[in-house]
Amino acid sequence: MIDDDENVDDDALAAEWEAMAGDDEDEDVDQDAMAAEWEAMAGDDGDTGGGEGEEDDDGSTPGRVLDQTEIDSLLGFDGDDGSGETTGIHALINSALVSYERLPMMDIIFDRMVRMMSTSLRNFTSDNIEVSLDNITSVRFGDYLNSIPLPAMLSVFRAEEWDNYGLMTIDSSLIYSIVDVLLGGRRGTAAMRIEGRPYTTIEQTLVERMVSVVLKDMCSAFEPLSKVNFVFDRLETNPRFATIARPPNAAVLIKLRVDMEDRGGRLEILFPYATLEPIRELLLQRFMGEKFGRDSIWESHLATELWKANVELNAIMDEETMSLKDVMDLQIGQTLVFNKTPNDEVVIKCGDVPMFSGSIGRAGKHVAIQVRRAAERLATKE
Template sequence: MSGEFQELEDFDLPEPPVLSPESDLAFDQAGIDALFGDVGQPLAPKSGLKAVIESNIISHERLPMLEVVYDRMIRSFATSMRSLTSDAIDVSIDEITSIRFGDFMSRVALPAMIGVFRVEEWENYGLITVDSGLIYAVVDALLGGRQGGASPVIDGRGFTTIETNLVSRMLQLALADMSASMQPITPNTMKLERIETSPRFAAIAGPTNICTVATFRVDMEGRGGRFSVLLPYATIEPVRHKLGQRFMGEKLGRDNIWEAHMASAIRQTEVLTDVVLGETMMELAEVRSLKVGQTIALHTAPGESLELQCGGIPLARAHVGQRSNNVAVRLVTDIAKGFRK
């Protein structure tokens, strides 16, 4: 063994080559950046059309009256849930935000129930998503479970028909309370059409469509969960101007006092009207050759109604007559906008 160690000690290993800065094997800063990436430099900001397309920021207008609707809804919905479950229910709103439809559906935590409802007057749809915690809490409360029990373990199984029917009762109450809260602003009828458990079967808008989402929290004495109401901007477009008001009954750009004064002044304004006795087509040479005392045939019978004009605009038809030694006209048709002969 000693002889073998002696041989190893006597064996000369070649020294590693020393790379000089001028050597071809040396790495400069450009080579290091190419190998590991330019980690020291910040990414260049996006600009132009690419920045607009890839932007995650959603620009949207506030809908103050929709916030008022949701604030009324949580009070009425809490009362409805107390009557349904006979438990102490506390309903609060977590947030109201805007998001793209595709991003919202990708964030729905499964298992969940997604209720698709239709607003008859708007001829469009909305969604209510219920998370698993609230689903099991409602089912447990309606089936007589103990209050304050531990949250059940989510086993990933599908929901039974009984569970779906029980949750649908809660969704119908939420839609009824939401419809009643929105009734003073605009007439609406919200009906639950179906309940889905897969987000791809509840697609009511395109992935890039902007939607408003309100998330609510329901506490039922130690148990509960969240549900969200999604309304695409395409759905609320018919009443978007009403939901954008700062207070109920707001009339932008109108003053009742000035409106009444203007209407009164218009009624007292004097206008000149013309009665067209007849019309005929003449050449310019004939017009130049007209002489005093010459007769022009208008081809209008004495008893025929004539056209009444104001500023060259036809208003009605009238007969020419005499009253109190004055020439007068009597209307034979109503004055209508856009009257045509």
């Protein structure tokens, strides 16, 4: 009896395994069908060659994957080709900024300043110093403060005649180079930079002296265009305390490079557009002394012709207000009595504009008027 039960159990178990094997075969068939479908889809893509705009069976358009070059071009990160122009999203973001190219005189002013600084800093440090102008760009004030590499010193200066402020940034390389040179450091050794410590009072004092030299040269550079006096206000090491304008405000950034043989650094000068507004018309000139909309030759010719022009003058003997009825009742031969006496003044007009006033008299057979004063004085008296 036991053997028969075991045979029954074995038969049931075998049948169960066969059923499971049948399910696996069905799954294999399903997988084969799915693989065939994927191959067919891949074949369709290969036939179309990845073409754009073609629809699938369900009417949808397949998406297109952008490569890295196209993404960089769209975002404006496709590298600098030397033209200085921005593209993509960067161009849209910066489109609200005023380009410094609308202020052509800035190039001339700071080219003069670079030459003056080279001489002044050589005398200040007794070392061979070369100053060069990197570029002049437009930035937002808040973006510039966030981009300043720390540690650095920020010098706030005031333009007295313009009644506003500017900002000068000295990076750490230039600070340590100037301190090293002024304190007698040996040539041929790069300036040492100690991380994690604030600037000492001696370092701040020496940098302040250098800033005073630069501000004096900048005054001389602006002098042919507009006389201005730049006065040192304060020295800060935290950009938050050097805020002189609101973050969205546009500003002109001038980047200078100071080289002392194997040492040196960068010096940046920032002018908010509000600071330059008093001399905006002068900065718009394409060359020094340009006069907008004026031609001295034409002005001289116009003045000469005006002096030769013939002008008709009318002497107003008397004025009286009458009603229209009285005017219509006037008859031929009727006498009008003037209220003027020989001693009263008569107004001479050119059209409706009073020109002169004078006394009436006679010159031969003609009635004459002697001009005594201009009509402006008469109007003021009245």
